[in-house]
Amino acid sequence: AQSVSQHNHHVILSEAASLELGCNYSYGGTVNLFWYVQYPGQHLQLLLKYFSGDPLVKGIKGFEAEFIKSKFSFNLRKPSVQWSDTAEYFCAVNAGGYQKVTFGTGTKLQVIP
């Protein structure tokens, strides 16, 4: 069965600091990986996704993530955060060929001006 771990539950950063949020999954086969974001009072929306090809994927608002197959990881990064990045971030995995989607427990990011 697929599973996802997000080790950072709550992260507090100052504006302009760099961000890296960890995501590890467990599944031995082909996976599709996602990062979703939930801004306060808003719907969850897709930040970026990896299906195949270049393991470094770029998403909206300057976010990127790197798929490292050997480490079963898909960490989210942003070189310089802004106050508007304050949100909850969810990593999700879909094992290739199956229809279930498993989300991590989420990371709340608070950016201090």
Place this chain on the structure above:
Amino acid sequence: EAQVTQNPRYLITVTGKKLTVTCSQNMNHEYMSWYRQDPGLGLRQIYYSMNVEVTDKGDVPEGYKVSRKEKRNFPLILESPSPNQTSLYFCASSDGQGSDTQYFGPGTRLTVL
């Protein structure tokens, strides 16, 4: 406007009183799904549907029912709600089955007394 709608947005009910949360999408998506979000547990998939009359269990299906009689609608039914079903519920849809980007509704906050 492409969207997923849920009704009601807020609901307070009592143990054992049957309720239905509706979900509708206007994007002609084949895949629809229900999640519940609980603090510290992230989003957990309840049920998903790959097309009309095709549904399957997610990770936490106990106590819930779904139906998919029309492509656009995917109601979530709680036949006999219990307090442990107090949660924030999200409906989502996707064009490409579970392996593609999901579009989320605004959420339904349910309290079972």
